[in-house]
Amino acid sequence: MKKKIAVITSGWSVDYVLSTLQGMEKMCRKRNADLYVFTSYKSFESNGIPNTTGFSIYDLIDPVEYDGIVFMPNLLNDNARVEKERKRILKSGVPAVSINTPLEGFHYVGSSNHDVCKNLVSHLIEQHGIKEFAYIGGPGDNIGSKSHFNAFKEALAEHGIPVPEDRLFLNGDWSYEFAYNKAQELFSRKKKNPEAVVCINDWAAMAVAKAALEHHMDVPGDLKVVGFDDISFASLSIPSISTVNIRADKIGEEAVKILLEGSGTLQSKKIKAVPYYRQSCGCVKEDSQAQKIHSMYSPQKIDLMQRFASHLRHIEDVFIRNGDIGELEPALNEYFEKRHLFEGNDFAILIKDEVIKSLANVNYSYLTSTRYGSRMRVLVNIKNGKAESKELSSQVIPTKDLIPPSMNDEKPGTFLFIPIFNQNYLQGYYVSKNHHGLLNDKIAYNWSRDFGASIEKFKQTISYKLMSERLTVLSTQDALSGLLNRTGLELFAGKLLEKNISANKKTFIMFVDINDMKVINDRHGHLHGDLAVKTVSEVLNEVFPKSFLKIRWGGDEFIVIGPLPAAGRPGYQEKITEKLALRTKSMSLPYPLSVSMGEKSFMPKENENLMKLIEEVDSIMYKKKQEYHKNQRTPQ
Numbered sequence: 001m002k003k004k005i006a007v008i009t010s011g012w013s014v015d016y017v018l019s020t021l022q023g024m025e026k027m028c029r030k031r032n033a034d035l036y037v038f039t040s041y042k043s044f045e046s047n048g049i050p051n052t053t054g055f056s057i058y059d060l061i062d063p064v065e066y067d068g069i070v071f072m073p074n075l076l077n078d079n080a081r082v083e084k085e086r087k088r089i090l091k092s093g094v095p096a097v098s099i100n101t102p103l104e105g106f107h108y109v110g111s112s113n114h115d116v117c118k119n120l121v122s123h124l125i126e127q128h129g130i131k132e133f134a135y136i137g138g139p140g141d142n143i144g145s146k147s148h149f150n151a152f153k154e155a156l157a158e159h160g161i162p163v164p165e166d167r168l169f170l171n172g173d174w175s176y177e178f179a180y181n182k183a184q185e186l187f188s189r190k191k192k193n194p195e196a197v198v199c200i201n202d203w204a205a206m207a208v209a210k211a212a213l214e215h216h217m218d219v220p221g222d223l224k225v226v227g228f229d230d231i232s233f234a235s236l237s238i239p240s241i242s243t244v245n246i247r248a249d250k251i252g253e254e255a256v257k258i259l260l261e262g263s264g265t266l267q268s269k270k271i272k273a274v275p276y277y278r279q280s281c282g283c284v285k286e287d288s289q290a291q292k293i294h295s296m297y298s299p300q301k302i303d304l305m306q307r308f309a310s311h312l313r314h315i316e317d318v319f320i321r322n323g324d325i326g327e328l329e330p331a332l333n334e335y336f337e338k339r340h341l342f343e344g345n346d347f348a349i350l351i352k353d354e355v356i357k358s359l360a361n362v363n364y365s366y367l368t369s370t371r372y373g374s375r376m377r378v379l380v381n382i383k384n385g386k387a388e389s390k391e392l393s394s395q396v397i398p399t400k401d402l403i404p405p406s407m408n409d410e411k412p413g414t415f416l417f418i419p420i421f422n423q424n425y426l427q428g429y430y431v432s433k434n435h436h437g438l439l440n441d442k443i444a445y446n447w448s449r450d451f452g453a454s455i456e457k458f459k460q461t462i463s464y465k466l467m468s469e470r471l472t473v474l475s476t477q478d479a480l481s482g483l484l485n486r487t488g489l490e491l492f493a494g495k496l497l498e499k500n501i502s503a504n505k506k507t508f509i510m511f512v513d514i515n516d517m518k519v520i521n522d523r524h525g526h527l528h529g530d531l532a533v534k535t536v537s538e539v540l541n542e543v544f545p546k547s548f549l550k551i552r553w554g555g556d557e558f559i560v561i562g563p564l565p566a567a568g569r570p571g572y573q574e575k576i577t578e579k580l581a582l583r584t585k586s587m588s589l590p591y592p593l594s595v596s597m598g599e600k601s602f603m604p605k606e607n608e609n610l611m612k613l614i615e616e617v618d619s620i621m622y623k624k625k626q627e628y629h630k631n632q633r634t635p636q
Contacts, residue, residue, distance in 0.1 A: 003033040003067040010075035011039045015231035023252030031260045035414040041445045056370040056426050057419040063092035068259025073101045074144045097255040108268040109255045111246035114151045116273040121155035130196045134167035136179045138200040179204030183211035202227035202234040205241045220282035239279035246273045312450045319458040325360045333387035344435025349380035351428035370426050372399050418444050422452035478552040481537035489551045497604045506564040510599040511621040517556035539579045564601045573597050596625040
């Protein structure tokens with residue numbers, strides 16, 4: 001039976017995470033184990049408030065369902081969440097390994113970061129004679145960041161060099177942008193520039209090198225720069241970055257090995273990090289062939305990012321174009337069957353049951369909740385690049401199952417889970433099998449947020465459509481009778497005629513006028529006049545099919561338009577007269593309620609003048625009205 005290892009991580013340090021996963025996967029394949037990787041991104045909204053909604057992805061983990069858990073706490077950048085996960089895992093009794101951050105009750109695997117960082121700084125001093133330094137750091141509350149800075153200070157102290165207090169840029173966020181902005185600030189001062197900048201990671205080192213070149217400084221001639229992590233770009237950029245490889249793959253491999261071996265004794269292992277001295281510190285002079293090839297990578301990357309941006313827009317278009325969940329589901333599966341470069345050949349998108357209900361019924365609203373609930377709807381299900389059958393893709397599965405049945409097989413695999421949310425609304429998650437594409441270049445962050453935003457836009461589209469329909473009803477409905485008004489006639493009659501022309505059907509028009517309406521109002525009051533209008537309206541609705549247009553044309557006048565049945569005129573006038581008589585009797589009205597009617601059937605033509613036809617039918621009705629008044633004056 002396959003074993004299962006869960007991984008709690010973040011997607012911000014892409015190269016580090018991917019390298020660690022590579023080692024974990026290697027060991028899992030050896031030991032026939034599945035790897036379940038739960039990743040998220042702590043971010044900040046436009047108002048500066050941190051958004052941790054995505055951390056809910058970790059709630060999908062029931063520790064007792066796994067043979068072990070690998071925790072990468074230093075990547076979460078959230079001490080409260082780290083502590084929550086630590087307590088939850090310890091309470092479960094499931095063995096766990098913490099990577100690069102010692103945690104009580106956990107096995108530990110890390111690298112010798114501190115010592116090798118000191119060696120890197122000492123190398124600059126001893127081999128290159130550097131005495132004037134600057135430092136660009138990471139988050140102040142991060143253990144790894146603190147260790148890196150302490151190593152920097154210790155190396156300086158051991159060589160009798162004071163810490164450059166005016167050239168320290170601490171409390172960074174690991175990003176290229178932070179380092180670039182601080183480097184610009186540093187090089188814009190009217191002071192002597194440092195001889196070397198020590199950076200918290202390789203992204204920062206590359207940012208510093210770029211800023212230096214923009215200030216006409218040669219790297220490494222005028223300025224030496226060192227990084228940390230040995231990301232893939234470090235050896236390929238020009239200049240290549242002197243850095244430290246912490247052997248993340250070996251760390252990952254060792255972490256899983258400890259869990260699968262099942263030793264009850266807590267273990268602590270350090271993997272020896274390896275320094276690489278390259279062009280940015282002056283140890284390597286010539287560009288490598290790989291660097292020359294990589295120098296042509298930018299257009300390719302720009303093209304890929306443009307394709308990704310286009311991909312997100314197309315997904316949004318699918319949401320906006322389809323008016324209900326019944327249309328949306330097959331449309332999304334059809335789209336992802338054709339375009340899944342970033343998502344992989346085997347993936348699924350699962351949405352919370354309550355969110356699906358809100359998409360099916362706009363009047364149903366789901367709460368701002370960071371809980372997944374007990375059931376998930378499989379909205380998209382792609383296997384081997386093909387959409388699964390509608391029956392499978394529309395299934396609802398228990399949340400605890402995590403993946404659709406179609407993803408389960410006997411071979412060990414890696415399942416990557418990424419949350420889908422919009423602001424504080426948790427909506428679902430994406431899960432892929434044996435594919436890490438969304439982790440590259442941190443695109444998972446944009447993908448998950450954009451997909452969540454598309455769900456909200458879909459709801460808004462339905463809402464606007466429903467609102468528009470309601471406004472149309474309000475603007476075309478007569479308040480007293482409930483029938484259409486003249487605006488409704490103008491809006492819908494043309495469409496009905498076009499439909500009858502296409503179907504080669506005759507059109508039926510009737511004009512109806514309440515008899516003695518003035519007498520009813522004058523003798524019995526306007527409330528009875530309104531009652532007469534309502535009663536006739538109700539009878540018209542009873543007699544004529546729903547497909548017919550029933551319009552209150554004026555105070556006591558009505559028009560009915562519809563397709564004439566194939567059998568011909570079905571005695572509409574007789575039915576109206578009969579039902580009105582029954583109504584008058586059952587309501588005990590103090591006056592007789594009757595109507596005069598005129599009708600006509602015709603085969604509509606293109607550009608038919610509807611008003612002219614109505615006038616013809618009105619003339620027919622008027623003759624009937626005259627006959628009615630004549631009979632009323634003639635003694636019986």
